[in-house]
Amino acid sequence: MNEAMVLQRDAVVIGGGPAGLAAAIRLREKGIESVLVLERERTAGGILRQCIHDGFGLTRFGESLSGPEYAERFVSRAAELGIEVRTDCTVLHVSGEHTVTAVCPAGLFRVRAKAVVLAMGCRERTRGALAIPGSRPAGIYTAGVAQSYINLQNVMVGREVVILGSGDIGLIMARRLTLEGAHVVGVFEVQPYPSGLARNIQQCLNDYDIPLYLSHTVVDVHGRGRVTGVTVAECDAAFRPIAGTEREYPCDTLVLSVGLIPENELSLGAGVELDPRTKGALVDENCQTGIPGIFAAGNVLHVHDLVDFVSLEAEALAEAAASYIRDGALAPCPLAVETDGSIGHVIPQRVSGTKSFTLWLRVRKPLPGCRICVRQNGRLLAQKSLPKALPAEMIQLRISVEELDQEHSVEVTTE
């Protein structure tokens, strides 16, 4: 590659969604001059472009915004600051030495950066990954794909709809499809509790009389050209369908909202180690991955419940990333953050003990009235009492440096 095609930047941010833009803006505000954002879509904003419902921004901006409005705040702020955002530009590879290879209609180019921020977001789990038996007709969509067709392309995906999984996008789509004249037969969730937020259960299902069937799953798909129906069965505690409970629902569409997976192919290519629980990078309190100078934030790191936290997490890494860009290193983080079986995942997984940090976690199962306790060597550092803890909701605890020692691992438990 000729040298004209190799750019030098202080920071390169991969992904121009709510994480990437927030990180880029804050880096610039911290005095980092050359920040480049690479975005594969024609316009920045990420998945928010298709989220035309409101409820975004309550935490970050103190008001309720639609997805495009929320994104626009960051897009226009980035423009105001003169941040270079290259759209229509797909990153092909990231090296452990901070070289990013990208492609756009003008050609191939490389960026050598002092720091790399991974902000690629997540993708949806598919029917194939769940291995749902049955035929393979048209009319099976993941919720995000259906949302993209309806909200961005003005294309209606179906009229009689069964939704599998109670993830937030599925709940939002239940309402959206209903508003556009489709009939949503019901939402079926394999777990005994919903995986989406309580507010979405109320506003997207209950308000529209759409039934939610917990401990149910789709066990068969019918139809050769187009979906003609699905068979649903009740499930036991191990999520196995219970024989004899099968029921057929005629429909022309099956929408799947069965989980999001952080999109870490580029991270793996760079040699970044992932946490099997989050499917995102193992990071320290600075959101720095195992490779110095490579940071990750937002849904590529762990799937969040609210976009506000995606942006806040990305903004929080800017200070440390800016120090890294200036000094070439950050304080080591040798202390592991360990959890008991009640915790689904935790971010960060390593800390220094010399700095306050925010602990993000999700519980594995719904817990009635519990206390999240954070300890070092048996000593309580912080705790949070919750009337109930749901896996759908991200829990945050602030751990103050005053409480921390620099010798012992950090233990997180529920009581």
Added chain:
Amino acid sequence: MKQYDVIVIGGGVVGSAVARELTRYRLRIAVLEKESDVCTQTSGRNTGMLHGGFLYKTGSLKAECCVEGNAEFDTVARELDVPFRRTGKLIVGFTPEHRERLERFKARGEANGVKGLEIIDRARMNEIDPSAGGNFAMYCPSSGILDPFQYTIALAENAVKNGAEYHLYTEVTGAETAPGGHILHTSRGEYAARWVINCAGLNSAKISAMLGIPGHTLRGFKGQYFVLDKKAGAFAKIPVYPAPNANNTFDTHATPTVDGNVLVGPDSEVTEDFADYETTQRSMDGLIESGSRMFSHMKREYIIRSFAGIRPKRIDPETGEVLDFALECRPDVPGVINLVGIESPGLTSALPLARRVAAMLAARETLAPNPDFDPVRRGIKRFSEQSAEEQERMIAQDPNYGEIVCRCECVTQAEILQAIHNPLGVHTVNGIKCRTRASMGRCQGGYCETRITALLRSELGEEITQVELGPSGSQMFTGPVREGGNAE
């Protein structure tokens, strides 16, 4: 009525190979295919193996065509630009009974002319592929893997280039003899031809009876598969099959694909319904269990898709015995060449069978060579497989190479446009997938499907309600969300 010298019924690998071989001569050729594309049935629903030929009875058409097709495939793959690797294959055993069976097949293979067969021990297996299960194995160095979609598409594209016509969505519903040939009734009108060649695969017995040759019985053997992520593919070097079972067929195996995924399957069950491609929980549970015995890296989280295929086996209805391929041109039914029960190893045998069809025709009339015949077909050049320098050149020539449509498989807009505008053409999402790999990756179209349907609409001028996933009747959309609304 449309008039042809030759009508081939069925656009699978055999029909397309026959059409392509016959374009070597000055003949007006049409292929009638009832589906929306070529290779949507048995030809596209299999393991993608280039078989060695040790499994089939010595002297059978299966053995003869398989060994012949295997030997020539390096040349064929080069000529038609088909992804292919001669990987060799391990047929592994655990028990003395397995060893005995493997010895028997080694002897049979040698009688069939298969070269290089040997029985090897575990140490040697570890050198070849440490992930393979089993205590010992028969090693068949001539076996290989190929892309069955690309192979069928390549044959069809080459046939079209040399003058054959493909008529899709054209299902033959009846036939009658006419002076000097046959008239076929189809879902899209009547067709007349001097010769009719039955390459109808799963429907070949039915078509055979329509053409005046009753008496063939097909039994459908359905098999289900899992496709594993390329992360699993990193561990699979070579196809690993279990020792043949008591019926001389293979149970579940693990096979790397030319693109770096792994196929686990098939199992086998008899189906009455020749369009039943449903996967079942029972089979999938079974595949996970038996797949793990063949491939130590079989993990649930690697599964990205499942599918089923049906092998049309010709059987003796009295005994149930599986019979050889039928290839016949009967004096009492002139103008018909009949191929019935072309199942595994049909992919390997397609061109040898096609040449035998051409020879049958040539024995009955004088065929003039087609002076313009060009055996070479170039596939769509894959951006992802090129060097950085070449990628830059490609984008400079066509900026559509700089637009990545499918992120997982790194497929560009230029490749998709080439598939759509090929003379054979394609107009379904599944068709684009088979030609370019777009949506074959781990996100299964989550990122690219909306882009592909938008391209199909803009390039082909299709209405929203015309966009099809694959099979007939697989319309993806019911209409616009709002009349007069605009897309982004």
